[in-house]
Every structure is written in C-alpha cells, then in structure tokens.
Amino acid sequence: MKWKSGLMHGLLSAAVASVAAIIYNILYTKAFIVDFSAVLNTGGTIFSSTLGCVLMAVGYIMITGRYGTKWAGYLNLGYVLLSFVSILGLFSFHLPLEIESPELFPGLAIPMHFFPALSFMAFAPFFNYWKEEQ
Amino acid sequence: MKTIVVSALILVSGIGLSFKTLTETWMPDNTKYSVKISSSKFEGIFKGLKTNIHFDETKPEQASIEASIEAETINTGNGLRNKHAKQGIEAAKYPTIRVVSTAISGKGNQFEFVGKLTIKETKRELKFLFQFMRLSPSEGLFNGTFTVKPSDFNIKKSGTPESFIVTLNIPVTK
Numbered sequence: 001m002k003w004k005s006g007l008m009h010g011l012l013s014a015a016v017a018s019v020a021a022i023i024y025n026i027l028y029t030k031a032f033i034v035d036f037s038a039v040l041n042t043g044g045t046i047f048s049s050t051l052g053c054v055l056m057a058v059g060y061i062m063i064t065g066r067y068g069t070k071w072a073g074y075l076n077l078g079y080v081l082l083s084f085v086s087i088l089g090l091f092s093f094h095l096p097l098e099i100e101s102p103e104l105f106p107g108l109a110i111p112m113h114f115f116p117a118l119s120f121m122a123f124a125p126f127f128n129y130w131k132e133e134q
Numbered sequence: 135m136k137t138i139v140v141s142a143l144i145l146v147s148g149i150g151l152s153f154k155t156l157t158e159t160w161m162p163d164n165t166k167y168s169v170k171i172s173s174s175k176f177e178g179i180f181k182g183l184k185t186n187i188h189f190d191e192t193k194p195e196q197a198s199i200e201a202s203i204e205a206e207t208i209n210t211g212n213g214l215r216n217k218h219a220k221q222g223i224e225a226a227k228y229p230t231i232r233v234v235s236t237a238i239s240g241k242g243n244q245f246e247f248v249g250k251l252t253i254k255e256t257k258r259e260l261k262f263l264f265q266f267m268r269l270s271p272s273e274g275l276f277n278g279t280f281t282v283k284p285s286d287f288n289i290k291k292s293g294t295p296e297s298f299i300v301t302l303n304i305p306v307t308k
Contacts, residue, residue, distance in 0.1 A: 091214060092212065092214075093212065094176070094210070094211040094212050095211040095212070096211060097170075097177065097178065097179045097209055097210070097211050098179075099209075099211070100209065101213075102209065102210075102211050102212055102213045102216065103213025103214075103216060103217070104213070105213065106213065
C-alpha cells in the first residue's frame, strides 16, 4: 500500500511539475524572444521531472518506512538542498554556440529545478505516509 | 593645357576602372560564415561580419581584403563568460574588430595574408595562410586560421587565455 501510494504521489507530482515547467518555458520563450529548445525540450522536461519526483517518492517510502514519518522533514530539507545544489551547474553550463543569448538560459532553467520538489512537497500531505503510523 | 589635364584625368580614371575589373568582388554568405575563436579554456563565435573583398586567385597581388566583426556579438555559449569576454575586449567602447590586408601572395588555392589586425584600436601586424576554393564561377570559400595573443592588444582581464586560435570559414558569392 505504501509503495503504491508513494509512487502515485511521485507520478502526480511529476505531472504537475512537468505542466508547470512547460507553461513556464512557453511564457519565458515568448517574453524574452529566445529559443532554447535544442537543449531544453518538452520530452526532457517531462523525463527529468518524472525521474526527480519518483526518486523523491522512493526516498520517502524507504526512509519513513524504516525510521518513521518524522524523517519526512529531514528528507524535505535534503530535497530542497539538492535542488539548490543542482542550479550551480547551470551557471557554468555551455550552450551550443549557435544558440543566442545564453545569459538568459539560467533564468529559464533555474526555476524549473525547483518545480519537482515544490510539487512533491505540496502533494505530500494528501498521501497516506502519515496514516499508517497512527 | 586644358586638353592635357582632361586627357590625364581620363587616363587615371581608366587605370582605376581597369584595376577594379581585374579583381573580383566577393560578398560573404551571411547565413553560413563562421568566425570562431578557441582556446584552452573556451570556444566562441563572432557575428556581424562586414567585408570588402576584391580577390582573384590568378592575380593575388592585386587583391585587397578588409573585414570587420562586431565585438558585442561574441558568444561563448555561457552568459557569464560572454560578459567577461566583452569586458576584456571593451566591446562597448571599441565595437569593431578589423583586419585590413596590405599584401596578399600565393598561388593555386594557398595564399598568404599580410595586413593589420585592430582590436581595441590597437593595430598589430597579422600574417597567416589561407585557402580560397572556387566552388563555381560565382561562389567561393575562404578558410584560414591565425593566432592572437590578447596581451598584444592590451587585453589584460584576469582569466583571459594567453592566446586564441581564430578560425575563419567564409563562403562568398559574387
């Protein structure tokens, strides 16, 4: 039950994070008249959001299952920290030379790195990690 | 006297006209050219190429080549590095990087360019080998590579590589 519920949590979070990232990408691209589709496309966005959210769910299932739900807080802190760390690489990321305005790329990609963790934490209270301990 | 002056003017303008018709004027293909720089630290490209190329491979001694690029267009693929590079070459203050030939020699499709390179209003002699390939009667391709030392042009911003290799690939049409 915990695995099923946890994976549902991961997949729902991934879907919402993906939709948010895709909408943000469209808005950003139109607002700044840039095209980063060669390095940041819809398929990649969905894949990375799904991977991130499912891994977070697996972490929740395994750690809270073994050590109790109070560890969810530490996991949340860890997920936020990892999200912050993941943006550091974006500042040194080299785009293909034919892509113009690379200085605008971090503004697109950095918020997207937080969408999976935000979405995952927003939905966490709706899933029954907590109920099983009561 | 008047007749002599008029005759001299006609002669001079005739020589000028015949000189121009001896060389061929080429225009770059603005969608396909590349002006690439590479170093141990990064690669980049410039845009905004403007040229004035008079070149006939059978008469290279009569050729003249002038070309400029816009310093602000440098793109290294990274926003922070672009900013650093633009500061190094002071792109806002010195918007143009220019080469002008003083002598061109060679034969076949191998030629030597001798001229001046101007960066940040600092002129230095530039000498390099280049190739010209005639792809059709009205199409050609210039290829060349040369090395630039930033310190020669008073580019001293920290982190600037000791030297860059500049690679030119310029398809042209008449």
